[in-house]
Amino acid sequence: MKGIIGRKVxxxxxxxxxGDVIPVTVIKAGPCYVTQLRTPENDGYRAVQLxxxxxxxxxxxxxxxxxPQQGHLRRKELRDKGIELPDLRVLREFRLTEDEQNGLEEGxxxxxxxxxxxxxxxIIGTSKGRGFAGTVKRHNFNRQPKTHGQSDRERAPGSVxxxxxxxxxxxxxxxxxxxxNERVTVQNLVVQVVDPEHNLLAVRGSVPGAxxxxxxxxxxxxxxxxxx
Amino acid sequence: xxxxxxxxxxxxxxxxxxxLYPGDEVKVHLRIVEGNRERIQIxxxxxxxxxxxxxxxxxxxxxIASHGIGVERTFLYNxxxxxxxxxxxxxxxxxxxxxxxxxxxxxxARLKEVRTVNRNK
Numbered sequence: 029m030k031g032i033i034g035r036k037v038x039x040x041x042x043x044x045x046x047g048d049v050i051p052v053t054v055i056k057a058g059p060c061y062v063t064q065l066r067t068p069e070n071d072g073y074r075a076v077q078l079x080x081x082x083x084x085x086x087x088x089x090x091x092x093x094x095x096p097q098q099g100h101l102r103r104k105e106l107r108d109k110g111i112e113l114p115d116l117r118v119l120r121e122f123r124l125t126e127d128e129q130n131g132l133e134e135g136x137x138x139x140x141x142x143x144x145x146x147x148x149x150x151i152i153g154t155s156k157g158r159g160f161a162g163t164v165k166r167h168n169f170n171r172q173p174k175t176h177g178q179s180d181r182e183r184a185p186g187s188v189x190x191x192x193x194x195x196x197x198x199x200x201x202x203x204x205x206x207x208x209n210e211r212v213t214v215q216n217l218v219v220q221v222v223d224p225e226h227n228l229l230a231v232r233g234s235v236p237g238a239x240x241x242x243x244x245x246x247x248x249x250x251x252x253x254x255x256x
Numbered sequence: 257x258x259x260x261x262x263x264x265x266x267x268x269x270x271x272x273x274x275x276l277y278p279g280d281e282v283k284v285h286l287r288i289v290e291g292n293r294e295r296i297q298i299x300x301x302x303x304x305x306x307x308x309x310x311x312x313x314x315x316x317x318x319x320i321a322s323h324g325i326g327v328e329r330t331f332l333y334n335x336x337x338x339x340x341x342x343x344x345x346x347x348x349x350x351x352x353x354x355x356x357x358x359x360x361x362x363x364x365a366r367l368k369e370v371r372t373v374n375r376n377k
Contacts, residue, residue: 041312046289047337 030142030247031122032057033080034229036153038239042220042230052220052230055151057245059227060138061113063101065129066121075123076132079116091115111135120244140222140229147219148248153236157209167202212236216248273333273340276303276315278354279347279367284317284331285340296339299329302347302367304354318357320365326358346370 034057041049064077079101083092091098093115101113111134124132143149163169163185172181185204189197214236221230235243276282284299301319313333321327331338347367357365 040310043311043332043334043336045336047287047335049332049335 030147030149031076031078032138032140032142032245033060033078033118033120034058034243034245036235036237036239036241036243037228039234050220050232051234052232053235055229055231055235055243055245056227057229057243058137058139061116062132062134062136062138063113063116063119065132065134067129073123074126074129075121076129077119077121078138079113079119081117083115083117085115106134109134118242122244122246139224140227141224143219143222143229143245145219145222148216148251149219149231150213150215150246150248151217151231151235152211152213152244152246153241155208155210155212155236156238158207160205161207162204163202166204166207169202216251273338274343276306276333276341276343277346277349278303278306278352279349281344281347282317283342283344284329284338285342286331287337287339301327301329302354302357304328304357305330306352318354320361324361 034055037054037056039051039053041051043049058080060078060080062076063079066073066075066077068074085091093101097119098115100119101116106113113135158165162183164171164183169185171183172178172186174182185202188201188203214233217231217233217235219229220232221228223229229245237243280303282301282303284301286297286299288295288297299317299319301317303315304318305316307314311334314330315333316328316330318326318328346369348370349367
C-alpha cells in the first residue's frame with residue numbers, strides 16, 4: 029500500500045547530476061499509524077485508516093483529543109492485541125484492494141520509506157481559498173476593453189443569456205462566486221527525494237494548498253509506469 | 257516549517273566557491289556538454305548582480321564581447337554545471353546592483369579596485 033498523510037512545507041529547486049534544475053515541493057509526511065483496517069465484512073468496504081501528527085498531552089496530563097477520538101484510538105480490540113496508539117490529530121482513510129490490505133496490521137507505522145525516488149504519486153490537498161472571486165479569476169473570462177468609450181466594465185462578466193426566449197438565465201452559467209478552498213488532486217507527480225531521517229518527501233512540481241496545509245499522498249492511480 | 261526546506265537544501269554540497277561581491281571581476285568555468293563530448297568554457301566578466309535565496313542563489317556576469325556588444329549571463333551559484341569560479345579582483349562599489357555599468361563604455365566602465373588580503377579566507 030502506498031499512501032501517507034503529510035503537510036506541505038514549501039517549494040525550492042534542486043539540481044540533477046547534469047545540472048538540470050527541478051522545481052520541487054517539500055512535504056513533511058508521516059510517520060503515520062495504521063489506526064484501523066476497514067473490511068467488507070465489518071464496514072462494507074476495504075480501506076486503511078491512517079493517523080498522523082502525534083499530539084502531546086496537555087500540561088495537566090489530559091489528552092487533547094475529544095473522548096470519541098480517544099475511545100477510537102484506545103478501543104478494546106487494540107488493547108487486547110497490546111497495541112498502544114498515541115493521540116493523533118488527523119485520521120484519514122485510503123481505499124485499498126485485498127492484496128494491498130494483506131500486508132497491513134493495525135498499530136503498524138508507515139513512513140516515507142514506503143516511497144522511492146522515481147515513484148509516481150497523486151497528491152490531494154485543499155486549494156487556497158480565493159474568497160468571492162469574479163469571472164475573470166474564477167472562470168478565465170476575458171477582460172473587456174479599457175478604452176474605446178468603455179467605462180467601469182473591464183472585468184464585468186458580459187451577457188449571461190438571451191432575451192425573451194428563454195427569458196431566464198440557464199442553470200450552471202459561469203458567474204462570480206466562492207473560489208478555492210476545495211479538494212484538489214494533482215496526478216502523476218514524480219518523487220524526487222525521500223529523506224527518512226527527517227520524514228521529508230520532495231515531488232516535482234506544485235501541490236495544491238498553502239504551506240502547512242494537509243496533503244494526502246498516494247501511488248498514482250492512472251499510470252503504473254515509473255519515471256527516473 | 258521553512259527550516260525543513262533548508263534541510264533539503266543543505267544536501268547541496270558546498271563546493272568551496274569563493275563568496276562573490278558586486279563589482280568582482282570573475283572567470284566562470286562552465287561545463288558544456290556537446291553531444292557526448294564535454295568541454296570547459298570560460299566566461300570572464302564583472303559580477304553586476306547577486307541574488308540570494310538558498311539553493312537558488314544566482315549571479316549575473318557582464319562583459320563586453322566583440323564589436324563592443326555587452327553580454328550578460330546569469331548563473332545559478334550551486335549549479336553542477338559550474339566547474340570553478342575565479343575571482344580576479346574586487347572593485348569599490350556603492351550599490352548592490354551595478355546596472356549603471358550597462359550605460360558605460362570604455363574608460364567610463366572602469367571601477368576602482370579594492371585590494372584586500374584574504375577577503376575570501
